[in-house]
Amino acid sequence: MNLFQFLRPVKSAPVARERLQILLEYERRMVSQSALITVLREEILAVVSRHVTIDPERIHVKIDRGDRGSTLAVDVEIPDRPAAAVRR
Amino acid sequence: MGKVIVVTSGKGGVGKTTSTAALGAAIARTGQNVAVVDFDVGLRNLDLVMGAERRVVFDLINVVQGVAKLPQALIRDKRIETLYLLPASQTRDKDALTEDGVARVIAELRLRFDWVICDSPAGIERGATLAMRYADEAVIVANPEVSSVRDSDRIIGLLDSKTARAERGERVEKHLLITRYDPGRAARGEMLTIEDVLEILSIPLIGIIPESEEVLRASNIGAPITVCGHDSPPARAYNDAARRLAGEALDMMVPGEKKGFFNRLFGRRAA
Numbered sequence: 001m002n003l004f005q006f007l008r009p010v011k012s013a014p015v016a017r018e019r020l021q022i023l024l025e026y027e028r029r030m031v032s033q034s035a036l037i038t039v040l041r042e043e044i045l046a047v048v049s050r051h052v053t054i055d056p057e058r059i060h061v062k063i064d065r066g067d068r069g070s071t072l073a074v075d076v077e078i079p080d081r082p083a084a085a086v087r088r
Numbered sequence: 089m090g091k092v093i094v095v096t097s098g099k100g101g102v103g104k105t106t107s108t109a110a111l112g113a114a115i116a117r118t119g120q121n122v123a124v125v126d127f128d129v130g131l132r133n134l135d136l137v138m139g140a141e142r143r144v145v146f147d148l149i150n151v152v153q154g155v156a157k158l159p160q161a162l163i164r165d166k167r168i169e170t171l172y173l174l175p176a177s178q179t180r181d182k183d184a185l186t187e188d189g190v191a192r193v194i195a196e197l198r199l200r201f202d203w204v205i206c207d208s209p210a211g212i213e214r215g216a217t218l219a220m221r222y223a224d225e226a227v228i229v230a231n232p233e234v235s236s237v238r239d240s241d242r243i244i245g246l247l248d249s250k251t252a253r254a255e256r257g258e259r260v261e262k263h264l265l266i267t268r269y270d271p272g273r274a275a276r277g278e279m280l281t282i283e284d285v286l287e288i289l290s291i292p293l294i295g296i297i298p299e300s301e302e303v304l305r306a307s308n309i310g311a312p313i314t315v316c317g318h319d320s321p322p323a324r325a326y327n328d329a330a331r332r333l334a335g336e337a338l339d340m341m342v343p344g345e346k347k348g349f350f351n352r353l354f355g356r357r358a359a
Contacts, residue, residue, distance in 0.1 A: 011277030016234050017284045024241050024288060031245050 037061050044074055052078050090121075090201040092194060093333070094223035096247075098239030100210030102231045103267040106303060106313065107326070108207035109137045111227070113312035114330035116171035120202040123162065125174040127219035128209035129185060132176035138165065139310025140173050149177040152189030158196050167315055172201070182215040194222040212246060222252050225261040227294065227333070231268045232280040240264075240289055263294035265329060270299045271344030282342050295329025297322050298343040 041061045048054055058077035063070055095108045108124050116122040126134035129149065135141045140163050146156035151174070158174075165171035174197070177184065197204045208219035220226060226247050230240040247260045254260060266285060273279040286293060297303075302320040306313040314330070317323040321343065328338050 013274070013277045013280050013284065016280055017288070020234055020237055020288050023238065027238075027241070028245070031242075035249065 033063055048076055054078060090198045090204050092204045092222055092224050093227060094206045094208055094220040095227045096208040096220055096243050097229040098243040099236045102229050102236050104229050105133050105137050105207055107229050107265055108205055109312040110314045110326040111330045112205045113168055113171055114314040114327045115203055116168045121170045122203045123172045123174055123197050123201045125206045126176035127206055127215050129176045129180055129182045129215055132178050134207050135175045137307050138173055144175045147175045147177040149180045149184045151193050152185060185218050190218050217250055220247060220251055223260055227263050227265050229265050229267055232285055237285060237288055262291045264289060264291050265295050267297040268299045269296050294332050295325055296342055297325045
């Protein structure tokens with residue numbers, strides 16, 4: 001540490017700016033992802049329910065982001081009684 | 089039909105109530121009918137900032153629940169006859185606000201006033217979401233500081249998804265109002281600049297309110313800064329912001345900066 005560091009004004013604003021840019025990019029992605037999951041979940045539920053009676057609580061939708069792409073995992077629990085099938 | 093504006097921020101203490109009172113008074117002084125509505129149930133302060141705290145009889149919750157009629161709860165400002173306040177309840181909690189009840193009150197206010205300016209509570213809970221629910225436009229109040237900017241970003245996301253307009257596929261027009269700006273500190277690199285905040289939030293700017301002792305003086309005496317601080321820098325900045333809100337195209341001045349540079353910048357941002 002030398003004398004000149006005391007004389008030079010500390011510029012903290014550029015640090016604030018950079019931290020915000022990085023953080024908000026992440027948070028915006030998270031928010032839009034959770035909105036996407038909500039929509040996917042509802043639509044998948046609607047499609048599956050046309051054919052099979054399922055418990056709306058037993059459907060799980062997950063997105064995993066990787067470096068080279070993302071995976072969408074949909075887990076729907078179907079009751080194993082054939083009578084549960086919806087007749088058309 | 090009047091226009092409904094929500095003044096919101098996410099973060100507390102950035103100047104929502106001060107800004108609601110200042111913008112409301114500035115617009116009302118032009119002769120238009122303005123109602124300012126306090127949505128901060130349980131922690132009301134708009135009455136105090138406007139100097140009407142001893143005249144509150146009925147409040148927003150009473151009107152929502154049908155205990156009082158809207159005209160009984162509205163308090164007419166003593167200085168500007170076209171300015172009215174609808175106070176929040178101090179003794180109830182925010183759960184007493186219902187979506188249908190708020191919709192009814194806002195619809196009635198729209199019929200009676202040219203402008204309905206809703207002062208949102210801090211946070212993103214029920215009170216804040218109901219304050220923005222039926223808004224046509226939003227004024228997002230932010231300080232040039234990290235936590236305020238982050239919370240503003242979150243609020244912008246909610247305005248784009250959780251409002252009645254957003255659900256109908258329409259837009260809530262958004263305006264950024266930067267308060268407590270210190271041009272000296274920004275120039276020295278100690279505070280985010282206007283350009284920084286605009287670049288991060290990317291919504292159009294409606295005004296820059298410089299940090300000033302006048303703002304505290306106004307709340308001390310219970311008068312909107314645009315009423316009692318006629319020619320102070322924050323009063324002038326709020327008056328300009330009010331004119332922009334009403335649709336005027338005014339040059340934007342950054343305190344302590346040369347005019348030309350920023351006008352180019354603002355022109356670009358506001359497009």
